[in-house]
Amino acid sequence: MHKKLFIPGPVDVREDVLLKMATPQIGHRTKDASALQRRISDKMRQVMYTKNEILLSTSSGSGLMEGAVRSCTAKKAAVFSVGAFGKRWYDMAVNNGVPADLYTSPLGQPTTAAMVEEALETGKYDLITVTHNETSTGIMNPVESIAAVVSKYPDVIFCLDTVSSMGGTKIEVDALGVDICITSTQKCLGLPAGMAICSISEKALKAAEKVPHRGMYFDLLALYQCIQKKDYQYPSTPSLAHMFALDYQLDNILNEGLENRYARHLAMAKTVREWAKKYFDLFVDEAYTSNTLTTVKNTREIDVSALNKALGEVGFQISNGYGDLKDKTFRIAHMADTQHETLTALLTAIEEILKLKA
Structure with a gap:
């Protein structure tokens, strides 16, 4: 039995999208390949609300995250972490010999504009990384207030990880002044894992010109x-299968209407938040809860693994808490092409399995 996935990626992929991955291959040095990749870039600019160039990478989002911090840090990076994936950006810097400082919020707490201001006013940094949506904790950072601070430091490159939020909530890259905005296919965009996408500004490209050792495969300037x-x-052979599917799926997204898509994600998020408050509790302050994934505080001390096993028998799967939050929380994703009625069926199944009473 296929389990309906309510995990923070990979997501369930529509059958018609999966079938597009079986499109017969074409030469990646042909005019048809160029046209395919140009179409994707044009559509991604609409989804990202940007006029900047789009880069595609046959990798996970982590590939472009590493490429960003290595390609564009000439002096030192300030890495802001609200969970495991923000911390990963710091580890990437360290393992590439890039000078970096880590600014960590307590689990369940956001990166604040005040934290960013305090770091940037030191003048030590020429690049900042922020996680927009952290799936390990279920936080969506207040990117608008953070962006207002970063805008006061025009020489700083602003990198934003939107891997688990782009396409599920409105992120206006140019209005926010984001120089490198990174996402990948297996979450809100609704495709299989294996391709990452970023926008890159002229400012970031000029910054990269001053960095002598940018690596090779993930050298954003070279791409x-x-x-x-x-x-x-592209310099390396790309995954044309992903590109065929992405080109098609972006049409689906734009045909649904971006505002309609965001409204659908928000409606699902509100349903799960209310359900969580009724039977358990939210792990993070509701002011910072994600629109694409909800982390539920396990106030009833249920056996999350046992719950997931029982859910599997009726065709669903959720996620346990991540790292130190395992069994202390559980996570329900509501992203991509998930529909509200399927989500409510999941919640009903949990209630029945646990015999929940408010």
Whole structure:
């Protein structure tokens, strides 16, 4: 039995989208390949609300995260973490020999504008990384107030991880002044894992020119220069299967309507939040809860693994808490092409299995 996935990626993928991955291959150095990749970039600019260039990478989002911090840090990076995936950006910097400082919020607490202001006013940093949506804790950071602070430091490159939120909530890249905005396919965009996408500003490209050792595969400047020179063709062989599916799925997303898509995600988020408050509790302050995933505080001390096993028998799967939060929380994702009626069926199944009473 296929289990309906309510985990924070990979998500369930529509059958028609999966079938597009079986499109017969074409030469990746052909005009058809260029046209395919150009179409994707044009559509992603709409989803990201940006005029900046789009880069595609046959990798997870982590590949472009590493590429960003390595390619564009000439002096030192300030890495802000609200969970495991923000911390990963710091580990990437350290393992690439990039000077970096880590600013960590307590679990369940956001990165604040005041924290960013305090760091940037030191003048030590030329790049900042922020996690927009952290799936380990269920936090959606207040990116608008953070962006207002970063805008006062025009020489700082602003990198934003939107891997688990782009396409599920409105993120206006240019209005926020984001220089490198990173996402990937297996979450709100509703495709299988295996491709990452980022926007990159002229400011970030100029910054990269001053960095001598940017690596090779994830050298963002080299990727940019290659697609300009070779008409949207990349230096390495890309996953055309993902591109065929992404081109098709972006049409689905735009046809649904971006505002409609965001409203659907928010409605599902509100349903899960109310359900969590009725039977358990929310792990994070509701002011910072994610629109694409809810982390539920396990106030009843249920056996989350046993619950998931029972859910599997009726065709559903959720996620246990991540790392130190295992069994202390559990996570219900509500993203991509998930529909409200399927979500409510999941919640009803949990109530029946646990015999919940408010």
